[in-house]
Amino acid sequence: MKKLQVLLTVVISxxxxxxxxxxxxxxxxxGQSGDDNKIVIKAQTLGSEVTRVDNLVEAAKVLNExxxxxxxxxxxxxxxxxxxxxxxxxxxxxxxxxxxxxxPDIYATGHEHIxxxxxxxxxxxxxxxxxxxxxxxxxxxxxxxxxxxxxxxxAAIQDIESRPxxxxxxxxxxxxxxxxxxxxxxxxxxxxxxxxxxxxxxxxEAVEKGxxxxxxxxxxxxxxxxxxxxxxxxxxxxxxxENKIVLDKEATEKQLSYFAEIADKGxxxxxxxxxxxxxIHRTVVNGKTLxxxxxxxxxxxxxxxxYHEEVGKVDGEWVxxxxxxxxxxxxxxxxxxxxxxxxxxxxxxxxxxxPEIVKRLLELVAAPELQLKHAIDTFHYPITKDVxxxxxxxxxxxxxxxxxxxxYTTFLPNHEDFTTYSQAIYGAIQAVELGKKTVEExxxxxxxxxxxxxxxxxxxxx
Numbered sequence: 001m002k003k004l005q006v007l008l009t010v011v012i013s014x015x016x017x018x019x020x021x022x023x024x025x026x027x028x029x030x031g032q033s034g035d036d037n038k039i040v041i042k043a044q045t046l047g048s049e050v051t052r053v054d055n056l057v058e059a060a061k062v063l064n065e066x067x068x069x070x071x072x073x074x075x076x077x078x079x080x081x082x083x084x085x086x087x088x089x090x091x092x093x094x095x096x097x098x099x100x101x102x103x104p105d106i107y108a109t110g111h112e113h114i115x116x117x118x119x120x121x122x123x124x125x126x127x128x129x130x131x132x133x134x135x136x137x138x139x140x141x142x143x144x145x146x147x148x149x150x151x152x153x154x155a156a157i158q159d160i161e162s163r164p165x166x167x168x169x170x171x172x173x174x175x176x177x178x179x180x181x182x183x184x185x186x187x188x189x190x191x192x193x194x195x196x197x198x199x200x201x202x203x204x205e206a207v208e209k210g211x212x213x214x215x216x217x218x219x220x221x222x223x224x225x226x227x228x229x230x231x232x233x234x235x236x237x238x239x240x241x242e243n244k245i246v247l248d249k250e251a252t253e254k255q256l257s258y259f260a261e262i263a264d265k266g267x268x269x270x271x272x273x274x275x276x277x278x279x280i281h282r283t284v285v286n287g288k289t290l291x292x293x294x295x296x297x298x299x300x301x302x303x304x305x306x307y308h309e310e311v312g313k314v315d316g317e318w319v320x321x322x323x324x325x326x327x328x329x330x331x332x333x334x335x336x337x338x339x340x341x342x343x344x345x346x347x348x349x350x351x352x353x354x355p356e357i358v359k360r361l362l363e364l365v366a367a368p369e370l371q372l373k374h375a376i377d378t379f380h381y382p383i384t385k386d387v388x389x390x391x392x393x394x395x396x397x398x399x400x401x402x403x404x405x406x407x408y409t410t411f412l413p414n415h416e417d418f419t420t421y422s423q424a425i426y427g428a429i430q431a432v433e434l435g436k437k438t439v440e441e442x443x444x445x446x447x448x449x450x451x452x453x454x455x456x457x458x459x460x461x462x
Contacts, residue, residue: 215267238413316397
């Protein structure tokens with residue numbers, strides 16, 4: 001993220017183009033409106049999962065009732081802000097807005113951005129949230145690790161998810177699999193009986209027999225999914241004690257070899273890393289691949305547009321009928337499978353004029369009914385166990401039956417330069433898949449690049 005600092009010299013008026021100003025033209029983050037009794041808190045999110053900020057609007061209503069009971073003559077209004085663009089542009093926009101004192105008080109983002117946000121002085125530490133009664137029932141004990149940086153907690157956890165491998169039930173039936181074999185696949189993966197090699201061989205069979213056009217599809221752009229393969233091959237990408245990025249050469253070589261293999265065997269589209277997301281979704285939903293390295297929230301995505309050639313938009317029940325979901329199979333027989341979770345979080349601007357009001361909102365937005373709404377509407381998991389035990393969550397297709405995957409989950413590091421590493425590994429994967437470099441060449445170039453870009457922030461593990 002260091003390279004983004006150059007953008008702070010851009011003319012600040014540019015941020016007005018992305019809607020950073022308040023509805024009434026406020027010049028600062030939060031603050032009083034024209035009504036002396038009203039406090040406006042701005043909350044921003046990225047993408048179409050608008051409940052992330054809409055739930056804060058609802059939380060403000062509860063807060064106002066509490067303030068009234070406390071005898072406080074103030075009203076809190078949450079002004080929702082929605083950003084439609086790339087993750088990188090979303091980050092740039094926040095940096096620019098912060099310099100102009102026009103940033104949101106509450107900024108919803110991926111947890112991996114905490115490092116540069118904290119180091120840059122953009123956000124406040126929120127250590128007290130861990131001791132809050134509201135967050136005492138956290139669904140996954142190590143979930144706090146995802147928002148911890150340099151010994152402090154910097155965010156309220158908003159949601160969590162898993163990244164399963166979707167498998168096409170219809171294709172497996174055509175390959176002669178029984179219902180019991182199809183439905184027991186997740187358990188076999190869980191037990192380390194069905195490995196990554198088994199998955200590759202089965203994908204080969206599906207393509208060779210013409211059952212599916214492709215055997216495997218993964219995301220077409222840089223992102224978190226690729227990093228669980230390093231973990232799967234016994235590697236690491238971060239040293240928390242040293243707070244440094246790690247290039248684990250042995251694990252990375254195995255990681256690159258895997259992607260080179262599925263490309264060499266013709267199991268992925270020739271141009272996979274150049275495809276649009278919409279084409280990925282159409283390929284998967286229309287049964288053109290046996291396996292898809294996806295995310296549980298993709299079920300929400302597939303209901304947003306007419307991806308299916310006949311059905312159009314599909315819902316959770318349709319997905320459950322045609323697809324199964326399993327963990328990423330272990331690299332070795334008897335090994336532990338893996339997934340990765342990318343918690344979305346709320347961070348608080350260091351310039352907010354009402355930090356205590358904001359913190360109360362962050363507690364109220366974790367109310368079970370608001371968590372449940374977001375989880376079911378967008379296909380994410382709640383952050384507390386009580387919501388996971390609610391009947392409405394248990395009845396939601398695909399959610400309750402995959403929440404066990406959190407026991408196998410991993411996280412991205414919160415290091416400020418992790419984006420540099422992530423882009424480097426993606427570039428190496430793209431190079432070997434396109435046949436532009438051998439695995440050895442891609443690894444050597446990646447090492448050179450990271451040493452140059454990260455310097456002392458990199459540990460090279462031979």
